[in-house]
Amino acid sequence: MPTNVDKFSEIRPYNDQEIQPAIKRVINSDEFMEAILSFRYPKLSKYLSFILKPLLRRYFLYKWSGIDSIDKMQQVVGKYVKYMIDTTTTKFSYSGLEGLDPEKNYLFVSNHRDIAMDPSFVNWALRLENFHTVRIAIGDNLLSKPYVSDLMRMNKSFIVQRSVSGVREMMKSLQTLSDFIFTSLKEDSSIWIAQKEGRAKDGFDKTDPAIIKMFYVHGKKQKVPFPEYIKSLNIVPVAVSYELDPCDQQKARELYEMAESGAYNKSEFEDIESIVSGIMGQKGHVHVSFGKPLEDDYETAEDVATEVDSQIYKNYFLHPSNLIAAEQDVDNISAQDIAAFKARIQAVSPELQETVLKMYANPVGQYMG
Template sequence: MDQFQDIRPYNDDEVAAVLNNLVETPDFINTIIGFRFAKWPRLLHGPLGYIVKLALKRQLSSVKNVHDFQMRVASYMERMIKTTTTDVEYRGIDKLDKNTGYLFLSNHRDIAMDPAFVNYGLYLAGLNTVRIAIGDNLLRRPFVSDLMRLNKSFIVKRSANGVREMMAAFGQLSSYISTSLMEDQSNIWIAQKEGRAKDGLDQTDPAIIKMFFMSQKKAKVPFPEAMANLKIVPVSISYEYDPCAFDKANELNEKEKTGAYQKAEFEDIDSIKNGIVGFKGKVVVTFGDVIKDGFETPEEFVEEVDRQIIMNYAAQPTNEAALAVQQGLPSTDKGFSDYLDTCPKELRETILAMYANPLKQKQKYLSE
């Protein structure tokens, strides 16, 4: 029996059937039309649907396994990098061993692009791509779940109800992660906390570390040894411009005003789309050092993860310009000044904080 069947990525022998089902799914076809042909008249959507379906069948006819699918994703990634970034730089990737499975514990700014940039860097370096942790809150549409699981994503059951169900879900997740790393020698990507750091403050949730420990704790493995077994590497991702910044700022402002923010039904899907097609400027992905044993508690371990993520964060001109403006000084970057001019006035201070906070966090560590 496959104990991970409901959360794991699809296996090679499942790919063809899943792709065939996707191509015959109207919701999937209509989403592509809305994505690629948004400005076309609705009366043309019927004929477009037929054309899109034929094109997909032709493009996917050669995809026989997960690797083939990821090679298709790589070609789209190359196109996206050319059109939405000015440069993508990878730091520290040369320290990684091709024959080792790592748990990449990353700061989180963009739903799809954070793991995508990590994955692309590993692919370019000839390393195994990652199995990606994704919350089931993003999978309300079945075709999204299929696409993610084809791309080596595994499901985090955030919607589990009740203590018993949550503990069972966390236990299964912990076992899957440990098995992937220690038995399969696969790489894992997971965010340092649930949800994106919309305010620009990168902080690890201790509950994540406790979840990692659950499966080995059952086997009586001491905490320091268990964490060393997982070969955890903190990863810092830095975007010069965040395509979803104004939307994030609006959410933060709404929460501050009313105490709550109600997402639209498919708002997360829109965020994924905007993150992919929006302008990002320069992107820097920095791989930290494997955290070895010597940390006795989850809280101590969190401190080391946070230290590496914050200190390895590549400061962008936009971060420096935002901090200067906050301090009453002229902007140090004209591009950021122009960007601020497009920002609604009520969001300006939130946007400035979002871009300045990574530098403030780093300065705090340096002063200590």
């Protein structure tokens, strides 16, 4: 880790020395044990948790006692990711890495469809081509449980503090985040960050210029001109495209209720449930497209956002699900694929079907410009 790491202590990923203490905290967390048991053994956990918890703790102590470094944790996570890909996708593919250098660090600005899976698929493609895995930006709204925060920071995640209030605190948070991203890129790691806060629930991928402005907070403080600073970050747009979205109905429900009543109230564990659904749900074919580094002179954050959007739209991999939903080029799609997707839509609650269809169709419109 960099020598000046202490100023990032509240947001940075854990280092080697912090892995085992974090593992012990997670294993000793009753909430973590209850979450695992209720997911794996929903019926038994209601009556036998007092027996199952000690057994589960012993299991995790056995499995995780030898993990004492970031590299070892990444190996463990890699095994879980491989299992997830083998069991929940029909195909995984990627493109564009031939244009990047494994010895360089990049700021990957990605479209955002799934809380946990987007960076996992990006990392898997990088691993397959012998690139280093990335540090992952994650909002503190997902870290309300201490064990979740520990798990994420053990896996090279750093915290975007969205919950801070007050102008002074917000500016301090932005400066620290911007400085951390720059320091990571210059010293030891690539970065993954979503193009905007929150997932694109409607299928529209749109970069928020505020993200680009956040990148420049550190550069502005150092009095580096905007075009020069942006070039120094090695920004690479990334498009992650799923043939099937395991959370499509959940997203549609939120959009529907917002449209109908102007509000949507999340349940207490909804974010955690979305993470689990995204990991365990069937995804069909998943493709990750890496764009080209931004090397031109961009004068404004809006100019940068426009270029990121352009590359994401152009590189987005259109699956049969997208084309069927948009009623485009269906003559080239097998009758089996058409029937399977239509059956999926029919299984959706009637009031949500149109919203889900639009979710799959919208990337086609973006691609065709």
